[in-house]
Amino acid sequence: MSKDTLFDKVWDLHKVSSLPGGSDQVFIGLHLIHEVTSPQAFGALKDKNLKVKFPNRTVATVDHIVPTDNQSRPFKDNLAEQMIETLEKNCLQHKIRFFNIGSGNQGIVHVVAPELGLTQPGMTIACGDSHTSTHGAFGSIAFGIGTSQVRDVLATQTIAMNKLKVRQIWCENKLSHGVFAKDLVLHIINKLGVKAGVGFAYEFAGPAINALSMEERMTICNMSIEGGARCGYINPDEKTFSYIKNKLCAPKNDDWDKALSWWKSLKSDENSIFDDLIKFDASKVEPTVTWGITPGQSVGINQQIPLLEKLSPNDQFVAKEAYEYMGFKPGQSIKNTPVDVCFIGSCTNGRISDLRVAAKVLKDKKVSKTVKAFVVPGSEKVAAEAKQEGLDKIFKKSGFQWREPGCSMCLAMNSDKLIGNQVSASSSNRNFKGRQGSPTGRTLLMSPAMVAAAAIKGKVSDVREFINK
Amino acid sequence: MKSEFTPPIGKILQISGKCISLIGNDIDTDRIIPARFLKCVNFDALGKSVFEDDRKTLKGRHPLDLEDNKNASILIVNSNFGCGSSREHAPQALMRWGIKAIIGESFAEIFYSNCIAIGIPCFTLPKKLIQDIQSYIDKKSLSLEIDLKNSLAKSKDFNFCLEIKESSRKMFLSGEWDATATLLENSKLVERKSKELPYIKFGYDF
Numbered sequence: 272m273s274k275d276t277l278f279d280k281v282w283d284l285h286k287v288s289s290l291p292g293g294s295d296q297v298f299i300g301l302h303l304i305h306e307v308t309s310p311q312a313f314g315a316l317k318d319k320n321l322k323v324k325f326p327n328r329t330v331a332t333v334d335h336i337v338p339t340d341n342q343s344r345p346f347k348d349n350l351a352e353q354m355i356e357t358l359e360k361n362c363l364q365h366k367i368r369f370f371n372i373g374s375g376n377q378g379i380v381h382v383v384a385p386e387l388g389l390t391q392p393g394m395t396i397a398c399g400d401s402h403t404s405t406h407g408a409f410g411s412i413a414f415g416i417g418t419s420q421v422r423d424v425l426a427t428q429t430i431a432m433n434k435l436k437v438r439q440i441w442c443e444n445k446l447s448h449g450v451f452a453k454d455l456v457l458h459i460i461n462k463l464g465v466k467a468g469v470g471f472a473y474e475f476a477g478p479a480i481n482a483l484s485m486e487e488r489m490t491i492c493n494m495s496i497e498g499g500a501r502c503g504y505i506n507p508d509e510k511t512f513s514y515i516k517n518k519l520c521a522p523k524n525d526d527w528d529k530a531l532s533w534w535k536s537l538k539s540d541e542n543s544i545f546d547d548l549i550k551f552d553a554s555k556v557e558p559t560v561t562w563g564i565t566p567g568q569s570v571g572i573n574q575q576i577p578l579l580e581k582l583s584p585n586d587q588f589v590a591k592e593a594y595e596y597m598g599f600k601p602g603q604s605i606k607n608t609p610v611d612v613c614f615i616g617s618c619t620n621g622r623i624s625d626l627r628v629a630a631k632v633l634k635d636k637k638v639s640k641t642v643k644a645f646v647v648p649g650s651e652k653v654a655a656e657a658k659q660e661g662l663d664k665i666f667k668k669s670g671f672q673w674r675e676p677g678c679s680m681c682l683a684m685n686s687d688k689l690i691g692n693q694v695s696a697s698s699s700n701r702n703f704k705g706r707q708g709s710p711t712g713r714t715l716l717m718s719p720a721m722v723a724a725a726a727i728k729g730k731v732s733d734v735r736e737f738i739n740k
Numbered sequence: 741m742k743s744e745f746t747p748p749i750g751k752i753l754q755i756s757g758k759c760i761s762l763i764g765n766d767i768d769t770d771r772i773i774p775a776r777f778l779k780c781v782n783f784d785a786l787g788k789s790v791f792e793d794d795r796k797t798l799k800g801r802h803p804l805d806l807e808d809n810k811n812a813s814i815l816i817v818n819s820n821f822g823c824g825s826s827r828e829h830a831p832q833a834l835m836r837w838g839i840k841a842i843i844g845e846s847f848a849e850i851f852y853s854n855c856i857a858i859g860i861p862c863f864t865l866p867k868k869l870i871q872d873i874q875s876y877i878d879k880k881s882l883s884l885e886i887d888l889k890n891s892l893a894k895s896k897d898f899n900f901c902l903e904i905k906e907s908s909r910k911m912f913l914s915g916e917w918d919a920t921a922t923l924l925e926n927s928k929l930v931e932r933k934s935k936e937l938p939y940i941k942f943g944y945d946f
Contacts, residue, residue, distance in 0.1 A: 308827065311783055529942070
């Protein structure tokens with residue numbers, strides 16, 4: 272059993288009681304909600320005649336269903352309009368702070384909360400969305416929950432949950448030039464598998480993790496769930512504190528000093544005990560691309576799609592399904608695979624640093640005529656910052672469409688969808704069958720820089736050929 | 741899909757029904773219920789759309805569409821079932837189709853806790869045993885009577901023990917799987933906890 276890790280400290284601090292069945296009742300410090308997984312929870316409160324217990328510990332935004340072309344109200348899609356109206360009504364009725372479209376702070380919930388300074392070290396954070404693990408980048412313990420648990424958090428500010436085990440993923444050395452956080456996390460998931468994290472919180476640590484920016488750390492923690500871990504986190508450091516400082520909801524004045532001294536005490540002890548420990552050499556990671564139907568099915572850009580017999584018996588089952596669905600032959604190179612659609616965005620890679628690096632690749636280049644390319648900033652703030660830096664102009668000049676913020680084609684709940692069996696190069700997080708809106712659509716996950724390179728060439732390419740040292 | 745749906749309520753001691761086998765590892769919640777069906781403010785209509793895209797692809801040959809499986813209620817699955825998105829719409833859709841319990845090699849974590857929260861017990865068995873059951877179902881019909889108290893499954897031909905997390909089993913037996921009431925009982929402790937947490941005092945300056 273783990274001992275004295277950050278996870279243990281935060282869990283113990285928030286534990287309210289041991290429940291009769293053996294699980295713990297845990298206090299949730301910050302509850303984030305959006306339009307898709309909250310309406311039924313508010314409905315259940317009404318049915319049970321319950322109130323929201325701590326309305327000021329819940330914050331809302333709208334992201335999954337928002338159109339990215341025309342956001343004027345009412346939305347063209349009646350169902351989408353009904354969902355945003357329901358959220359507006361629920362927030363108003365229960366006095367929950369809602370960052371709506373046009374507020375300057377709307378966007379993907381996992382982009383918005385950190386940029387508002389809501390996400391802070393030492394907190395427990397829950398949201399009805401599996402990518403809530405993102406917030407672990409700040410040394411908070413953050414996990415996705417279902418709608419019944421959203422109901423529980425609204426009604427009691429707590430949930431019933433079994434304590435997780437802790438696996439430390441130690442990343443030695445540094446990522447090499449042209450290799451990004453996305454590549455590292457895809458590599459880790461490939462090596463450990465998509466279900467290795469079940470029952471675990473992942474602590475990402477080591478020199479390669481320390482060297483990452485806060486936004487890169489968010490990319491890593493975001494994808495924990497793709498490795499099966501409901502929660503991923505990184506011990507907070509000076510980068511964490513300076514990211515939060517002066518944000519809208521960050522502690523101010525005396526509170527800042529108190530917060531800072533508390534945050535500095537929050538990290539896994541040097542001799543803490545982990546349930547498991549795995550080491551990676553970050554310098555060996557290449558730009559990585561998925562070829563299959565789970566985020567674990569990836570290869571380095573210069574590698575081939577694995578032969579069936581090279582895979583473990585457990586992985587062969589899904590590999591067969593993946594070859595067939597993707598239309599790939601075992602042994603085929605991933606490089607030069609033609610792509611139809613290029614998508615930059617999502618809670619994994621839709622932040623300002625992601626847009627900057629993609630724009631750097633695209634500057635003075637043109638998107639291939641065979642490709643439809645679009646960029647969806649993660650939030651209104653990201654969009655505004657990008658415009659201020661002139662990134663929107665670089666994208667548009669290259670042939671990318673510049674869209675309004677939202678989740679967009681990561682899960683295709685709005686009108687941004689693949690058509691037929693199109694292949695997309697996507698900076699998002701899931702390559703599941705049908706994920707991007709077409710039941711036969713095919714997704715290749717990669718870093719935003721790699722998506723930009725694929726857009727220029729019209730096929731999967733090595734971004735290192737586009738960026739100088 | 742069954743025409744009438746009544747959600748489970750209270751203690752769940754026993755589940756009996758016919759088994760339906762769904763073969764595949766890493767079956768994600770996007771496949772169980774594609775995102776376009778999440779455009780709803782309640783779960784009522786989800787049952788008919790469960791596995792919509794997989795079923796369309798198989799044109800009537802999907803296990804959920806076979807006449808023999810029409811009244812099945814115990815789903816037999818393989819490894820890492822329900823991975824991906826946290827959407828509770830996935831188990832809600834399965835439940836509204838008629839599923840009352842799931843037996844599998846392993847489950848994704850959020851899917852598992854969503855199932856518990858809505859009253860669908862998820863049991864595990866070793867890989868080989870799951871495969872044996874699935875090949876049995878391939879040839880013959882299998883009805884099970886599951887006794888939660890002893891974690892035992894009985895059929896006409898054979899009996900076997902099922903594994904389930906002790907905390908989940910206890911919750912079903914006591915009826916506390918619907919956690920809200922239990923959590924509300926500790927209201928005073930929650931208040932006290934909220935005062936102890938250092939960051940609550942910092943407040944948010946909106």
